[in-house]
Amino acid sequence: MKVLMVCLGNICRSPLAEGILKKHxxxxxxxxxxxxxxxxxxxxGDLPHHSSRQVAKAHGVDISEQRGRQVRRSxxxxxxxxxxxxxxxxxxxxxxxxxxxxxxxIQLILSHLEGESLRDVSDPYGRTLExxxxxxxxxxxxxxxxxxxxxxxxxxxxx
Ligand code: 4NP
Numbered sequence: 001m002k003v004l005m006v007c008l009g010n011i012c013r014s015p016l017a018e019g020i021l022k023k024h025x026x027x028x029x030x031x032x033x034x035x036x037x038x039x040x041x042x043x044x045g046d047l048p049h050h051s052s053r054q055v056a057k058a059h060g061v062d063i064s065e066q067r068g069r070q071v072r073r074s075x076x077x078x079x080x081x082x083x084x085x086x087x088x089x090x091x092x093x094x095x096x097x098x099x100x101x102x103x104x105x106i107q108l109i110l111s112h113l114e115g116e117s118l119r120d121v122s123d124p125y126g127r128t129l130e131x132x133x134x135x136x137x138x139x140x141x142x143x144x145x146x147x148x149x150x151x152x153x154x155x156x157x158x159x
Contacts, residue, residue, distance in 0.1 A: 001150060002033040004075055005109070006093060007085040010038030010068040012125050014085060015048035016136055017109060019056050019063040021143040028147070036066070037075060039092045043068035051124070051132040059136060076102045083109040083146070086120035109139070112146040 005017035014036035021034050038044075046068040047053070056063045075082065076097050082105050084090040093106045110116050121138055124131035 001081070002079045003035075003081045003083065003146075004071075004079040005034070005036040005083050005085070006039065006071060006089050007036075007121075008039050008089060008123065009043045009125065010036055010040075010070070011043045011046055011049045012052050012123065012132070013121050013135055013139070014038065015063050015066045015068075016052050016056060016061075016132075017083065017085070017139045017143065018066065019061040020136070020139050021147070023061050024143055024147055033079075035079075037069050037071040039071060039089055041070040044070055049125070049132075051129050054129065055132045055136045059140075071096060073098055076105075080105060081146075082106045083112075085109060086122070109142045109146065112149055113142045114145065116142075 003021060005014040005021070007014040018034050018036040025032050025034070048063050048066050048068075053064055071093070076099070082093060084093055084106065087108065090106065090108055094103055097103055097106060108119055110118055110121060118138070121135055121142075124135050
């Protein structure tokens with residue numbers, strides 16, 4: 001399974017989503033490909049935002065090896081699931097997708113969280129550490145819900 005997390009800048013939300021999903025996959029012994037990208041190119045090559053790194057580290061998730069990059073055309077063929085952080089990212093991805101058949105793989109990450117009234121993971125850029133922590137908590141629940149939906153709740157039995 002290949003999953004791409006997408007937000008606007010690829011420095012605050014999607015790097016956290018990538019790191020959190022990888023942590024849960026590792027716990028379950030699952031070997032998936034997880035990456036993240038931004039709609040914009042402003043932060044290509046940059047480290048994740050220091051507040052994202054700080055909250056991730058506090059929860060045992062290391063995202064310091066990640067670097068920002070922009071969404072590219074090949075992402076739409078390479079990845080099985082493209083998870084948008086908010087409705088604006090979703091609309092941009094739907095517009096960028098080269099083939100109509102690729103629309104089905106583009107979803108809001110919170111659409112996987114049953115009973116959640118929020119549609120969007122709001123952008124913490126320029127806000128306090130508490131906002132980044134709230135984003136972490138929401139993404140942690142959403143990543144686990146997504147994983148369980150994919151049948152990834154059990155540990156892999158492959159040798
Ligand atoms: P993100 O937050 O989409 O969660 O990475 C943002 C980071 C930077 C910018 C916008 C959003 N920016 O405009 O530089």
